[in-house]
Amino acid sequence: MRPAEVSVTAGAGQEDGGRKARARPSVLVAGLAVTVALLALVAMASVALGARSVSFGAVIDAFVAPDGSNDHTVIRELRVPRTLLGLGVGATLGLAGALMQSLTRNPLADPGLLGIDQGAALGVTLALGLFGLTDPVVYVWFAFGGAALASVAVYSLASSGRSGSSPVRLALAGVAFGMVCTAISSAILRMDSQTFDRMRFWLTGSLAGQTADTLVRLAPFMVAGLVLGLLLARPLNLLALGEDAGKALGVNVNRTRILTGVAVTLLCGAATAAAGPLVFVGLIVPHAVRALVGPDQRWVLPYSALAAPILLLGADVIGRLIARPGEVQVGIVWAVIGAPIFIMLARRKRVAAL
């Protein structure tokens, strides 16, 4: 049954399940344009606003006529890489969350909540703390290893046992595994106070302190994960009908699962290597997106990848503005915003039944 997969890349697939999407594709395309415009606005705000006040004219000058002044250096060397990092990390986490929720059919799936980010963080801590590897292209592989291990462990931990993988089981398995990883990370960090001092900021989840070089070197991994993830929209759509129905419609179930796992690993590993473990971004965004565009993954996945960086950068800007001249790390801002939303979702009666 090859044709099913081939038509994914062609972006067609009107013949089944497409009725809902076909009813209002023009609205959804227009919405995509609005989302991109919003993203551009937030990105501009992220470049212009910060702990140090820079006039709007100076922001423009920094690009058209850089003169090496302090303001221009701040913008070119710090804020632009930081903004690009936020775009990349946001897109990867948003897509990773959407993929995980689709694959596990679990409304509470989130890379940070299910321990995948903490697994990746343990990998990075091992690389930096024990082996002294400081090149992001080297330690990103440790992050991938940790993320992959965590995905496999949490997924099988949750789906073992009589009740199968209920949302509660999956969430608990994720928290438990995440705590093992965090405990081992902090044990490693305690042996070396210099690494501890460096890592305590990174472990909070922060976009600050990474250079443009890091971003450039991690970008290929992020792009690979994004492309692979977006290509999985169609088989995931068919799998959502149930495993048997999916098989009957020509989906290779195991291959889809494995490829989704690979995509999630790439996305979470690269995002964590860049910004530390960030909780809730991948949870909240796909929920909001599904409420707006419906359950079709061909819309949910790209919308999630575009909407998440808006919210991540927005939170980052808020964190910079509320604690001047210091800043609140974006991971904290997100935890404060995300936890109440998560608790609201958890209080809904439906969750247990899903």
Next chain:
Amino acid sequence: MNVRVGSWSVRLAPRALLVSVLLVVAGFLVTVAALSTGEFTVPVPDIVSAIFGQGTPVAELIVGKLRAPRVVTGLLVGAAFGLSGAIFQSLTRNPLGSPDFIGFTAGASTGGILAVVAGGSAMTIAGGALAGCVVTAALVYLLAYRGGVQGYRLVLVGIGANALLLAVNSYILTRANINDAANAGAWLTGSLGGRGWEHAWPVALALLVLLPLCLSIARPLRMIEMGDDAAKAMGIRVEVVRAAAVTAGVLLSGVATAAAGPVIFVALAAPQLARRLTRSPGVTLASSALMGAVLLTAADLAAQRVLAPTQLPVGVLTAAIGGTYLVLLLRKDRH
């Protein structure tokens, strides 16, 4: 096997009784080993005289002032964590539903490291931890309340609170200066190093009051595990029992965290290991407490001796044990 004294009767499963006796023996052996061995060996017969001030001054100092408080704190903290874990696993009907994962320990940590960063004494740190735990638990319980508290909702709300509190904890670490941060980080790993009698007393007191309470609600708790409706049909006041159990569980994990820091996984593993040994269908409170005591003291002994002279904090070891246990859970429980 039923034991009857007048109108008072208790059902004893022979296997559970045997397991309890074996656990007491194991706890005794670990205690003796912890008191006698180390850099300075005290022969076993001299231990008793050293504790009661009849031994050599060196033995008295090492056994009575250094080792004994540490072992006793370990036994009590372990028992408190084990009992608390058993209560919450029973309430949530989930083997992973332990106070470590539903925010209570994280809340205690927040209170504790706030006190550490503020330069508080051991007493202030303990008070901060207990307060943090109680406040967190109250909020989680209220947020999970919807005409009664369902286990799954308690777990999910707790997980949300846990994520928030872990972020707050790391925020406190980033705002503190490096020395305070390192101290708080050390406390956060969970350790029995340098514990004195002042750490052991509060836990002992809590156990003295709460253990009988827990045992008296053990039976209704088992009924509630079958489902609220079934329990109600048998005349059990479900919400009253549940509120009492939550209160006891929270206080126990609070005082335990206050004494030793957030030692993770004891509350998770002890009830499950005890359940497997007793072959009981559900968690059992008394054997879980005993198992917790043995588990924590044995882990602490290993943490001191395995890499000697390097002293590992016991929290690292319990995390490693917990990781192994999770893998076992993953492999064995396929039905």
